[in-house]
Amino acid sequence: MTTQTWNLDTTHSSVAFTVRHMVVAKVHGRFSRFEGTLTLPESGELTGATAEVRIDAASIDTQVEARDNHLRSADFFDVERFPRLTFRSREVTQKGKNVQIAGDLTLHGVTRPVVLETEYLGRMTDPFGTERVAFSASTRIDRKDFGLTWNQALEAGGVLVGERIDITLEVQAVKAAAAKAA
Secondary structure (H helix, E strand, O other): OEEEEEEEOHHHOEEEEEEEEOOOEEEEEEEOOEEEEEEEEOOOOOOOOEEEEEEEHHHEEOOOHHHHHHHHOOOOOOOOOOOEEEEEEEEEEEEOOEEEEEEEEEEOOEEEEEEEEEEEEEEEEOOOOOEEEEEEEEEEEEHHHHOOOOOOEOOOOOEOEEEEEEEEEEEEEEEOOOOEEO
16 A cells, blocks of 8 residues: 655644533633644545654643643643653544544553544645645543543532543644655
């Protein structure tokens, strides 16, 4: 199978998340520094593709500096000990524009399997002659599965930070190198 390597275009991509706050609200955040590669079959079929992404944990941004600093601390991401989050695919399957990417997410030093429900948005050449491919993906994790257990009970009931984290990815990648036989 002939494959092609693609690099994430971080200026046109995003890694974002949502978590419940004080039971009734949601906080939105993102990571501003990440990199990754995709290896896609030249045939255009995505089954058999691979993905690998590395995220700088310290780049977390919820638009509140004090909260971001707390999230970087040992109570949450502990960026001194665990500076990166990583995702590495194990299996990619495609049915039309719908793609499932099963892989391993490592967060806070713990690796767990996740499945990214992914929509293939297409492949095109931009006005500058650069080939691009685009995807939207999402998954849901339980932060406690990754050892992120800090919380605070609320006087009115419930806890300050929800356990479920919804992750969304908007990805554009650009062709990196000449095709190779695999």
